[in-house]
Amino acid sequence: MSDESVTHIRRPRGKLRGETITLSHGAGGKAMHDLIEDLFVSGFDNRELDLLEDQARFDLASMTARGDRLALTTDSYVVDPLFFPGGDIGKLAVTGTVNDLAVGGAIPLWLTCGMIIEEGLTVEELRRVVTSMKQSADEAGVRIVTGDTKVVHKGAADKLFINTAGVGVIPEGVEINARRARPGDRIIINGYIGDHGAAIVDARGELAIENSIETDCQPLNGLVQAMLTTCPDIHCLRDATRGGLATVLNEFATDSRVALRIEEQALPVRDEVRGMCEILGLDPLYLANEGKLVAIVPGDCADALLAAMQAHPAGTQSRIIGEVHASPEATVLMSTLFGGERIVDLLVGEQLPRIC
Amino acid sequence: MKFVDEFRDNEKAQTLKREIHMLAGRIGRTREKPLLLMEFCGGHTHAIFRYGIEQMLPDSIEMVHGPGCPVCVLPMGRVDDCVALAERPGVIFATFGDAMRVPGSRKSLLQAKAAGADIRMVYSPLDALSLARKNPGHEVIFFGLGFETTMPSTALTVLQAKKEGIRNFSLFCNHITTVPTIKAILDSPDMKIDGFLAPGHVSMVIGARPFDFVARDYNRPIVITGFEPLDILQSIWMLLKQLAEGRCEVENQYSRVVPPAGNKAALEAISKVFEIREFFEWRGLGSIDHSGVKIREAYADFDAERKFQVPNLQIADPRSCQCGEVVKGVIKPWECKIFGTACTPETPMGALMVSSEGACAAYFSYGSVSIDELVARREAKA
Secondary structure, X not given: OOHHHOOOOOOOOOOOOOOEOOHHHHOOOHHHHHHHHHHHHHHHOOHHHHOOOOOOOOOHHHHHOOOOEEEEEEEEEOOOOXXXXXXXXXXXXXXXXXXXXXXOOOXXXXXXXXXXXXXXXXXXXXXXXXXXXXXXXXXXXXXXXXEEEEEEOOOOOOOEEEEEEEEEEEOOOOOOOOOOOOOOOEEEEOOOOOHHHHHHHHHOOXXXXXXXXXXXXXXXXXXXXXXXXXXXXXXXXXXXXXXXXXXXXXXXXXHHOOEEEEEHHHOOOOHHHHHHHHXXXXXXHHOOOXXXXXXXXXXXXXXXXXXXXHOOHHHOOOEEEEEEEOOOOOEEEEEOOOOOEEEOOOOOOOOOOXXX | XXXXXXXXXXXXXXXXXXXXXXXXXXXXXXXXXXXXXXXXXXXXXHHHHHOOOHHHOOOOEEEXXXXXXXXXXXXXXXXXXXXXXXXXOOEEEEEOHHHOOOOOOOOOHXXXXXXXXXXXXXXXXXXHHHHHHHOOOOEEEEEEEEOOOOHHHHHHHHHHHHHHOOOOEEEEEEEEOOXXXXXXXXXXXXXXXXXXXXXXXXXXXXXXXXXXXXXXXXXXXEEXXXXXXXXXXXXXXXXXXXXXXXOOOEEEOOXXXXXXXXXXXXXXXXXXXXXXXXXXXXXXXXXXEOXXXXXXXXXXXXXXXXXXXXXXXXXXXXXXXXXXHHHOOOOOHHHOOOEOXXXXXXXXXXXXXXXXXXXXXXXXXXXXXXXHHHHHHHHHHO
16 A cells, blocks of 8 residues: 555544643543644644554555665653744754654654643644644655654643654665774764754853854754765764764764864854853853764765765755874864864763853 | 954964973973972863863973862862752752762762752852742752852852842852962972962952962962963963072963952952851861851851751761872872772762862863873873
């Protein structure tokens, strides 16, 4: 049975009443059906979801035509505040999971959406989140095909938590793996680091700093496919989310038993982000990103790949930031702007502001 | 970025580096052992590691990373007191973020928070005061710590609380003072330091004069230093120049921020609210006379130690810790028996592993050689 032959059933949809989400919206009765139909089914708007079955169903043949392996991933989103400059929890929940698939070389296809809602969230806020998820899904070319909703007592969750799982297909021949970094490989990043972390710190409003930093939240699957077209033999690829660039580099160095040497001078950091880090004693290397990937690629295709990345909208500010050496094993070193050298280690605990 | 990049200019750094190597060579001809220069302040330690400054210095200069990290030198007993205060019903305990991970004998504030205590991270004591305004049914206790740098803002907050008649705000005062601590280091029998980089932000408050005794009574040159990497290199060069010319003076490299007499308004606020304690207990250094301040009688209503029963128990440092010797430059951080093995940033045993400004943590996170290699080096030496 192909996608197209699924009978397209339409029936009158429930209409969500009231201005806030209450426990009755999670109780399994009429209110819950109204919520699901009015908000999620119409919001996400696709034929798999329209069927209103307990599971989404897929045609295997269409998948095997696109690749030889399935990729499956899941991630939960608990960001506070729900809305921040340049994005919101919904956009994050879609792009985050899309990107986790994309950096494995997979073509992302379908997402699930589990929502845990604290009673008292306004319907308007929830609608904004759903609209944003749909927009992001369209942008990334994926469909949100099944979901679940729970409403919990006040205080049992913080406004809204979202879990998304994603399925994608990995084309034949793509072998991206954190253990494949080799001496002579080059390290590339697709743009400014730390924007998301800085935007969130700013949006929490605990600091009276006024600036214009927006999250970098963006889907990376288009960029990754463009990269694979230019250089099918990308060795390592990961998105630098929590823990920032420093964490991903350390993972590569440890898994591949190599040394990564980066140049501070080559790191793309916006002045606004640098300024905020200077004031708060934070390090942009450890700030979260939501639309940045780090690639380790064979030296001989680095320049061509860089050009291809810069030509793609998600990679205009791409740069080569360093290269892979044999030793010291499992170490990330940075030549500082100042002419010194230091180890870039994993962060211990949370990055806490210093007092003086 | 303006006002930042100028102080991190690579070309100027290379010029200073050449001058430093030249001066160090000249001084080195008359002595066998390397020169030991101490940066007192944790902010300097952090910058030295972050910019890789130690690798730019010749072998004949060794930096000793002093005790000037208020989080690091906080004794376990005081952390236990914090936890006890924070666990009281109805209390909101407000603290700077980097005090959260400091281990107590039972738990850290981070662990107490996870166990249900209402602990909030703030960026300023005034944030704690507004918490008190917003939560009239709760007692808000602010954990005041730091050297003279943070003392004025705490003092002004207490003055503001008194002015507004806020009854549910108090201060757990753990502020410490710089000068008695430098004096304690100079008086210690195994002291080997040849010159000091004095803390820039402390000096911004207290001025340059309180450091006169270092040059006058102890014949050691001292340079008040800013926090950008060029500031630090220039100050090292100034120290070497004094040593090469046989001078011992207080010099002010950070004159763009530090006035000779300090900040009058800040000093007035401090002396209005605080008075010197007879002694204060330091992690790694033991008890140092007059090295802390407490709240004056006139502001007793805002003193958490008077308002609540604070256990105030003295907990001895773990016996294996050699923080005191590291701080005085007797051994290097990696020469400590437990560095990198029993004592790591995740499970710090000693003061200097606690905050990113502590010498051991800085070696651990930013050092130019791997921890395995340092541990191997220590074992080879033993």
